[in-house]
Amino acid sequence: MEGFGQPTLRLPRSEYLKLIGHCYDGLPDEACGLLAGRLQPGSFAPDGRVEIVYPTANADASARTYSVDSRDLIKSIRDAEAQGLELVGVFHSHTHTEAWPSPTDVRQAMEPSWLYVIVSLKDGDPVLRSFRITDGKIQETPVVLES
Amino acid sequence: MPVEVRLPTILRAHVGGAPVVTVEGSTVGELFDGLVSQYPGLKGQLITESGDLHKFVNVYRNDDDIRYTGRLDTPVEENDVVSIIPAVAGG
Numbered sequence: 001m002e003g004f005g006q007p008t009l010r011l012p013r014s015e016y017l018k019l020i021g022h023c024y025d026g027l028p029d030e031a032c033g034l035l036a037g038r039l040q041p042g043s044f045a046p047d048g049r050v051e052i053v054y055p056t057a058n059a060d061a062s063a064r065t066y067s068v069d070s071r072d073l074i075k076s077i078r079d080a081e082a083q084g085l086e087l088v089g090v091f092h093s094h095t096h097t098e099a100w101p102s103p104t105d106v107r108q109a110m111e112p113s114w115l116y117v118i119v120s121l122k123d124g125d126p127v128l129r130s131f132r133i134t135d136g137k138i139q140e141t142p143v144v145l146e147s
Numbered sequence: 148m149p150v151e152v153r154l155p156t157i158l159r160a161h162v163g164g165a166p167v168v169t170v171e172g173s174t175v176g177e178l179f180d181g182l183v184s185q186y187p188g189l190k191g192q193l194i195t196e197s198g199d200l201h202k203f204v205n206v207y208r209n210d211d212d213i214r215y216t217g218r219l220d221t222p223v224e225e226n227d228v229v230s231i232i233p234a235v236a237g238g
Contacts, residue, residue: 034235044156060236067236070205070212074232078210090235104238108203110157111233 005139007040007048009089009115009130012146015053020126022055023093023119032058032066034073035089035115036080045113046088048141052080053091065104066092089115089130096122099129101138109133115141148225150178155233161188175206176219178229193231194219205232 011019023031036052039045056072068090080087094102099120101109109116112134120127130141149169154162162168162185170185172178183190195201199218206213207230213221223229 032235065236065238067234070214070234073205073235074207074210074212074230077232090237092237102238108234108237110155110203110235116237 005132005141007046007115008142008144009117010049010144010146012050015050016128016145018055019053019091019117020119020128022053023091023121023126025055026058026093027095027121029058029061029063030066030093030095032056032068032090032092034068034076034087035091035117036076036083036085037088038084039086039088046086046115048115049146050088050115051085052083054079058092063095087114089117091117091119093119093121098122099127101131101133106133106136106138148173148223150223150225151228152178152182153228153230155231157233158189158192158231161192162186173222174219175208175213175221175223175229178223179219203234203236205234206230207232 022033033053033055035050037050038047040047054076057069059067059069099118116131116133118129130143132139149171151167151169153167170178170181172181179193193201208221208223208227
């Protein structure tokens with residue numbers, strides 16, 4: 001990995017708490033959800049600010065993999081559209097491993113412009129990190145909690 | 148009858164970049180057969196070799212997931228919009 005990627009993930013504290021709460025609610029399985037925000041003008045790249053966190057069901061109901069429930073996916077897309085937002089990323093928890101993309105995460109990352117947020121619950125406190133995954137390459141992006 | 152099919156970014160390269168294509172068919176399966184014959188690059192992207200919907204795509208008739216409405220046999224009518232959206236998944 002060479003340096004940090006862009007954009008910086010900017011997460012309002014209320015959405016951060018919703019996201020982390022959903023990860024704990026999902027135990028013992030992995031939890032997942034979607035992130036909505038805005039794109040940079042004239043670009044497919046997100047500006048990095050997450051306006052809404054959508055907790056979704058993990059259709060895999062598994063401690064090792066996740067699939068965002070397909071009905072939650074379309075509901076989140078339509079809700080974001082109605083608010084002038086776009087899906088800009090996804091989050092999921094790792095229950096017993098580091099907050100780092102697994103080989104499965106890299107293989108199944110379909111959206112090169114998205115932010116892939118991973119929350120590790122393996123220790124006492126949750127660890128949240130954010131990544132871009134492009135053509136199999138992982139690049140971490142900075143994370144800022146905002147009010 | 149002609150039905151509008153919306154494609155995700157990742158599949159648009161196979162249809163010359165278009166976000167939306169119009170295809171003839173009375174079920175989702177017929178639409179997909181039509182799509183693949185018009186755009187052979189889509190072969191294998193939507194349907195598995197055994198003829199079922201690929202697990203890495205979600206397909207919606209309007210906003211209804213076709214996995215719950217008859218899968219590829221889901222009927223479509225004029226003015227329906229079929230959306231193909233990649234599954235969001237990992238490990």
